[in-house]
Amino acid sequence: MKKIIKITVAAFLLAVIALTAANLFVVFYGKSYFFSETKIKELSDKDSYDCILVLGCGVYNDVPSPMLEDRLEAAVKLYFDGVAPKLLMSGDHGTSNYDEVNVMRNYAIEHGIPEEDIFMDHAGFSTYESMKRAKEIFGCEKMVIVTQKYHLYRAVFDARGTDIDAYGYVADKQVFVQQPYYSAREILARAKDVLFTIIDSKDMYMGGPEIDIHGNGNITIG
Numbered sequence: 001m002k003k004i005i006k007i008t009v010a011a012f013l014l015a016v017i018a019l020t021a022a023n024l025f026v027v028f029y030g031k032s033y034f035f036s037e038t039k040i041k042e043l044s045d046k047d048s049y050d051c052i053l054v055l056g057c058g059v060y061n062d063v064p065s066p067m068l069e070d071r072l073e074a075a076v077k078l079y080f081d082g083v084a085p086k087l088l089m090s091g092d093h094g095t096s097n098y099d100e101v102n103v104m105r106n107y108a109i110e111h112g113i114p115e116e117d118i119f120m121d122h123a124g125f126s127t128y129e130s131m132k133r134a135k136e137i138f139g140c141e142k143m144v145i146v147t148q149k150y151h152l153y154r155a156v157f158d159a160r161g162t163d164i165d166a167y168g169y170v171a172d173k174q175v176f177v178q179q180p181y182y183s184a185r186e187i188l189a190r191a192k193d194v195l196f197t198i199i200d201s202k203d204m205y206m207g208g209p210e211i212d213i214h215g216n217g218n219i220t221i222g
Contacts, residue, residue: 022191030153033160034168040083040144043167049084050140050213051119052169055130055147055155056091056100064107067148067176072104074171075146076111083144086117086213088134090124119217123207127151128193131158131166136206138213140164146171150183154190161197 035043054075058065064072075087087108091100101120108118119138124130134140142165145155152168159166176182211219 019187019191022194023187026157026190026194027153029160030156030168033156033166034149034152034170035144037078037081037083037169040078040167040169041081049142049144049167051086051088051138052078052084052144052146053088053090053130053134053140053159053166054104055127055145055151056089056104056124057147059098059100059103062103062106064103066174068100068104069107070148070173071146071171072107072111073173074169076108076113078144078146078169079108079113079117086119086217087113088119088121088138088140088143088213090121090130090134092125093120093122094125116216116218119211119213120220120222122220122222127155127189128158128196131155131162131164133206134159135162135164136210137208138211140213142166144169148172150179150186154186154193157190158193158197161193 052075054071057068057071059068078084079087089101089104089108091104093099093101101122101124105115105118105120109115121130121133121137123133134143143159144167145152145159146169147155149170149172152170156166156168
């Protein structure tokens, strides 16, 4: 019985160490590619980005959640600042009753973005999948990712793990009461994505034809 307890405790401690190490690695790696709006514009003057990627995070009755609206507002501003010529909305449109990406597209259009400059990835079911699909389906080589800081570490890590030259822009415009929950969940998500990156997981949804991110975004309407 004592041996079983020792093995259990040792396994638990190893799991905690592995979880902590994975999180520290993702955070320290990701934050080195965070840029202010000014710095991103300086870089874009030298070598233009393919797109600004906005990650979905919830819609309610065809209205963006407050967290998603903050991301969209930041992305629209970056677009009009000339950071990139296209927006890529990546989110969950797994059923006819739930559609993040068209809500995101409509928000951008309402704020003056031309329809042809807005692409939608209807199968961005997770952060890791969004990055894999940005690379393999849309052909993104260099992009700016917009999301909240707690999430941006992992988003940048995932993108660079799929060979995208990605930089992050923080869209923190308010404090959310649910933030402790989001941050706690993110601890496990970082460890999961480190594992996915190591094994180069192939069981993600990669269906659909290849789409040129430099073309007309209306091709993704659906």
